[in-house]
Amino acid sequence: MKSTPLGYLFTFLAFSVFAIQDGLSKHLGETHSPVQVAMVRYWAFVAFALFLAMRSSGGLSVAVNTKRPFLQVLRGLILFLQILISIVAFTQVGLAQSQAIFAAGPIFVALLSMPILGEKVGWRRWTAILFGLVGVVIMLAPSGDGFNSYIWLPLICAVLGAIYGIATRLVSRDDQPSTSFFYLAIVGFIGS
Template identity: 40%
Template structure:
């Protein structure tokens, strides 16, 4: 395509991951003071407004963006992402950014494993070995035989599983719906679900924290816009590995701002998980390249 610019696409992906890491830090700060449902609800209100505006200025408008033959699946997929964000933010508050992101990094491996029964995809032995290696990395992080396994680890691990299912549903709905429709339902269904939950947990916020909330919402809009542009400018297989930079950025933020500690087993386990995930991503991209 003439409008492709892989280098710019990679640069935008790196910037997007930095923005998303900053969002994680702001979310941890706000959710540590206010109810997490309310925080995510307000974030989704602004995201939905952005989605509606984005869809209305594109060809066909909102009518075309909302046109789908699989509305239940689209709504469920968007609601699942919203609930996944809630679970992950709870993990940030209870475990910190470093360990939460370390365990969340397993989601590409879960996508590989679940793609077989859910989408009927073929996965070779090399990718199955990467899944097994990633599982070993998680065990190193958790240290289940050392008496230090935290019950709060369920939050980032559950979040990784939910996000993996969300990613697979994205692939499934893409067989019949364009990305504009999927993006529209991501914002709308998430806002509906979070409003039904979060409106019961409303708390007054200080002026300073409203400033943080506005920054969170603004960064969410900017991050999603840059992510869209990145995928428009470059092939997904070329920029997807750079998504792991969010782990690096969030870890630095956790250590510097929140005083998180990077334990040796977490660093080693994370390195194994990331290496296994990158291998799975690269192997998955080879058939499409051919």
């Protein structure tokens, strides 16, 4: 697959949308309930998901059809819970530190992919995982100097994100991306 300027543009736009969304969530989370903030996010998400589903080949009926309904709903609930916790983390821990800890997600994906997906991990990856976990501990700063008791919230989000990522990999074996996207939006919308 070749990289194209259009691909770079869409990647930049996606990261920009997520950054703006997180910044707005932090701002709104200071004066509103995390559920209210998530609800507004999901209004936009479900509108976009329905628009894409109706435009895809086969339309909405293809997007609704899943071979893994339990796992699709579980993914939606995990993402919804992660969003709620992240909004609290943004307001209590701070956006920058929360995002830094969220970056530990791939470490947890690697750890969980062994027992859940049956993947093999060699010594190089184990070394990287070990150093990554040490880095997470350093970011958490458990020395007690100004320790914020909410610091565990972004760590929980990183673990939930890893579980969500592995569940996504599992459903992608049987369902189309449009189906997964549709269920994420609908489950979160109903949850909020």
